[in-house]
Amino acid sequence: MWASCDAGHTHWGRHGAAGVLVRHAPETGPARYLLQHRARGVHHGGTWGVPGGAVERGETPEQAAWREAWEELGLRPDGLRPVGSHLDDHGGWSYHTLVVDSPTAFPARGLNFETGPDGCRWFTAHEVGAVTLHPGLAAAWPHLMRLAP
Template identity: 35%
Template sequence: MSDVDRVPVEVAVGVLVERDSAGSEGRFLLTSRPEGKVYAGYWEFPGGKVEAGETVEQALARELREELGIRIGATHPWQVLVMDYPHARVRLNFCKVFDWTGDFQMLEGQQMAWSQLPVAVTPVLPGTIPVLQWFAAERGHAGPTHLD
């Protein structure tokens, strides 16, 4: 079956962004993929598969509660990207999130890092790189979006 024939798995992705005192977008949260998962150790935006009967927003709220132990407020749909990985074809539904409650807990043994451009944590999951480029375009950032 060719990549074009593979039906993408729907994935909800949370782009958690801090606001500075002036209300501008600041640092964003990246998490590492835990041991035992494909691409373990790679950095990405947190999220996961949309289950049957869920909206992207419902899936994102569930995933961030299960992975990070937080409850999110409103989600802001931002970008959609289809990525072909050797193990799966995924449709990544990126939503910005500015409001959450609770203390961050790495419930899957992952790590977290509040980041800015260029991102210093490596390696970065391939599906994360376009998001960093979108951030750079929005923020008028010149130069690399991540360090290799």
């Protein structure tokens, strides 16, 4: 269900939305972040975002984030270390991003219609600057980089 926020946007999810940013920080070299190309048919299709989606009634944002990450990419929290979370509160609607660390840059691919033709990729922060992010992720990105540089 669509919702409007106090900032004048239209968002999917009456109870807000949530997603998971997975980081892999190798011992040498820059950290990488797992992003998903959004399919043409979904909101802000063609941009890059994190797996995630609307929070359902009765769900915590964390439960919603992991449910969506499972449905979209087959991700489970097992073996991933929580780093922190960021709340982007638009007034009347909010987006929670969980940030987790992965010991590996594991191969990931989209399992349902929400992933676009470019699939999933591990980007350095520098590379993220060269692609079009989902506007919500773009707004949160500087905060996420402070949490998980």
